[in-house]
Amino acid sequence: MRTFTFALICVAVAAATFVAARLVGNDYVFFAGYVVLQYIVLATAWNILGGYTGYVNFGSAAFFALGAYATVFLHKAFPVVTTYFVDEPYALPIPVLIVIGAVISGIVGLGMGYLTLRLRGAFFAIATLALAVVLQTFITNWSYVGGSRGAYVIRPNDIEPIGPYIQYLFLLMLALAVLALVVARSIERSRLGLGFAAIRDDELAAEASGVPTLKLKLIATTISGALMGMAGAPFPYYIGYLQPTSAFALDYAVNSIAMPMIGGTTSWIGPLIGAILLGSLQQVATVTISSSVNLLIVGLLIVDCVIIAPTGILGLLQGRRTARDVVADPAVFSLLFAVNVIPIYFLHQEAFAARPLEIIFWAVLIFLAFARGRLIGLRWLVGLPIAGAALSMVPDPPRLIMALVLAICLVAGLVRRPRDPVARSTP
């Protein structure tokens, strides 16, 4: 499929999404959808550097916040003209702000690349984290854009000819998501993408074979940073009141790593799947329960995913690694089992509406018990978490019994060693 055809399909899907969202007729859909779309852009942007070239960027929030603060700065520099009769439109329309945000974040991305890309792997990751904190400190101490108190950006109620302003923002973010996906896909299929993959697989070998690694990495950081800045530029209008802590929130860093990881990092479709799944899950979780449980769910899904499905959902669909390898080590089984019980415990203290969210973690527990049970020849093990899951769905569950059932499952899973010598041996 040519890039042009792909872009057309993306635009068609985006248009259908917008029409569908309008048909629902509730503005909340747009508010929630905006966040999911924003995560699609962030996750895709992260994946261009992290997934294609294998460099982990912990500083996504910094690029996002730069885009947002560029908007705040310009908003202050060119204030709204309000006369008695009409609200003059903003001196700078949001699409222009998006371009400016992209340029600024792209330049910072390039600079960060120059500064740090001579560093391999972990050092690069740490440097990006450091960059985020340095930028946050500067913004916090820069009173023109609000400093630590934050800044108001009043969003107009309506805009011609779309109607409510949030729909306009939604539409813009939709366009950005399409742009990000098209960029990611065309990179993937070009010589550039091949070069990125060569860097990811073996940087030294790539360099030796004449791949201009530093140049390619700089291109990757610039594109990735620019896309993140674009995602951030409309954010002040969305949230209305921007603080350093909300713009630099670690949620963005975590999510933009978690989503591609969970979806699959090797293809443009992975971050898309991850962002839609995790993004909507978090929207549901934010409505039904607190936002800290939200973060717990994301953190746990990262841990689960990198161990159980190292190639993400995409890899799971292609069936890369068998389940028996995962639980062959008793330590992996026990740690995963224990950490997945944590959210179940906390979700039980929340409203009854939060119960359906538990299903994910029960599914992980059932999977673990099933795989471990098969490996050590105790096939009945899988029955225990299934019983627990069934019990947890009744309105006032017997918690003691549930805890007991899970404890028995954990202990029984550890008493025997795997019979199969192949599964035990380490390569």
Added chain:
Amino acid sequence: MYVSADLLINALAAGLLLGGFYAAVTVGVSISFGILDIVNIAHPGFIILGSYIAYIVNTRLGIDPIIAAVVLAPAFYALGALVYQVYYASFERYGQESLRGLAFFFGLLFVTEVTLILVFGVDYRYVDAPYIGPSIQIGLIDLPLRMLVPCLVALALIGALQLFLSRSFLGRAIMAVAQDQLALQLMAASPTRIKRIAFALSIATTAIAGALLIVIQPVEPSIGREYIGRVFAICVLGGLGSLPGTLIGAFLLGIVESVTSTFYGPSWAPAVAFGFLLITLAVRPAGLFGR
């Protein structure tokens, strides 16, 4: 700006004390990251966990937090061994530690942090100990015991670890893992086992570092994030895998932070620490005393 000698000397002294404490926080990362090449971003998460355990023991049983930490360090050792085993079996064995291993520790950091928030809330917690409050005066210099005691404990911890690593058989085996794993295997020693011991040791130090942290300042679950940059800054600054280097790096950072917050205000302190790290990484990634 007028800089009075009095203020400057006190800032330097406070920086030295702070640096000693930072060394205790970093020494675990020096072992796991510096020697074993395991990028344990979750290290500050374990430290906060240590702080809360010291807090529970202190408020429930009234035991001194530092003594409680020393007693509980073996439990952290076991936890560290478990985490390493998972890390090894899931990532290191497959050579996937760079991307997925990092993500694993990142996830672990969040799980510990949010779990602590859900259990204890975001209120600041503090401990009681006789040395919190009074301070001793030497000439112009004012040394609060709240800072002095953690600094001394930290120095003792690092001294003991350095002695262990350089003198004992096991310690030398750990240093050997850093140099050549294959050679170690040829000597019929299991690098995995040695690395497990070393990593567990690095987590055991977080119990003590956590107790020191809660002695120095009230603790809230998300302050661990501030320490991610600090510990890696110190670790890289001092040179990977060198405990004396770590100590010097920690003193440097402590002094720079203390002077900055005395003369420019505490809100600039994080930028200094992380700026230090960025410059070190860009100019001399091997650190001041790198191997």
